[in-house]
Amino acid sequence: MLQFYMTPGSCSTGIHILLEELELPFAVHLVNLPAGDQHSAAFRTLNPKGTIPVLVVKDGPVLTEFTAIAWWLGKRHPKAGLIPEGVSEQAALLDSLSYIVGTLHQQAFTRVFVPERYSLREEDRASIEAQGRQMATEGFALIAEQLPEEGGYLFQRFTIADAALFYVEFWADRIGLTLPAPCRGHYQRMLTRPVVRRVLQEEGYRV
Numbered sequence: 001m002l003q004f005y006m007t008p009g010s011c012s013t014g015i016h017i018l019l020e021e022l023e024l025p026f027a028v029h030l031v032n033l034p035a036g037d038q039h040s041a042a043f044r045t046l047n048p049k050g051t052i053p054v055l056v057v058k059d060g061p062v063l064t065e066f067t068a069i070a071w072w073l074g075k076r077h078p079k080a081g082l083i084p085e086g087v088s089e090q091a092a093l094l095d096s097l098s099y100i101v102g103t104l105h106q107q108a109f110t111r112v113f114v115p116e117r118y119s120l121r122e123e124d125r126a127s128i129e130a131q132g133r134q135m136a137t138e139g140f141a142l143i144a145e146q147l148p149e150e151g152g153y154l155f156q157r158f159t160i161a162d163a164a165l166f167y168v169e170f171w172a173d174r175i176g177l178t179l180p181a182p183c184r185g186h187y188q189r190m191l192t193r194p195v196v197r198r199v200l201q202e203e204g205y206r207v
């Protein structure tokens with residue numbers, strides 16, 4: 001069975017959605033980030049980077065990094081169509097996925113959630129957070145150009161990139177950041193998926 005290390009309401013929610021969309025059996029290990037579980041010796045042995053999500057495959061690799069885990073799941077279960085077939089289509093998918101995880105999440109939202117990573121001076125925190133919100137606004141505007149006007153999926157059908165886009169949209173919703181209409185439509189479309197609703201409920205959110 002797969003061993004899944006996750007924190008409710010974090011980027012691991014995107015992987016949680018993919019695991020449940022694929023109907024895979026997996027055991028959950030909750031990592032309490034505010035309590036610092038990710039710094040424990042046991043967790044660092046598993047993932048020296050000290051981040052979730054982590055997916056441990058029996059007799060297989062220990063997968064870390066959202067993109068690597070999502071890619072592994074999509075490739076391992078090709079019939080689900082979570083990754084398109086052509087090389088150019090796959091490159092386009094990786095383009096969007098890398099931007100969402102590497103820029104929207106890592107650069108923008110990290111500034112909003114943990115501004116202290118960017119300056120030791122207490123008086124800088126508010127401006128770093130504001131900068132993160134501005135970067136997120138710009139990032140969503142770019143992503144919106146790739147979406148159908150009324151919302152819908154990034155690549156005609158649901159792919160691993162939509163799971164990533166969903167978790168940053170969920171964060172935008174939580175911090176009261178206004179999304180452009182196509183992203184709002186995407187977010188609503190994702191919320192109509194029974195698996196997405198179930199995952200949010202399992203993670204302790206009211207849908």
Ligand SMILES: N[C@@H](CCC(=O)N[C@@H](CS)C(=O)NCC(=O)O)C(=O)O
Nearest residue numbers: 010011038050051052053065066067
């Ligand atoms: N590059 C990693 C980063 C994942 C990441 O930043 N996860 C956050 C939660 S959303 C985390 O583990 N934070 C704990 C920490 O940085 O101490 C990935 O794409 O999986």
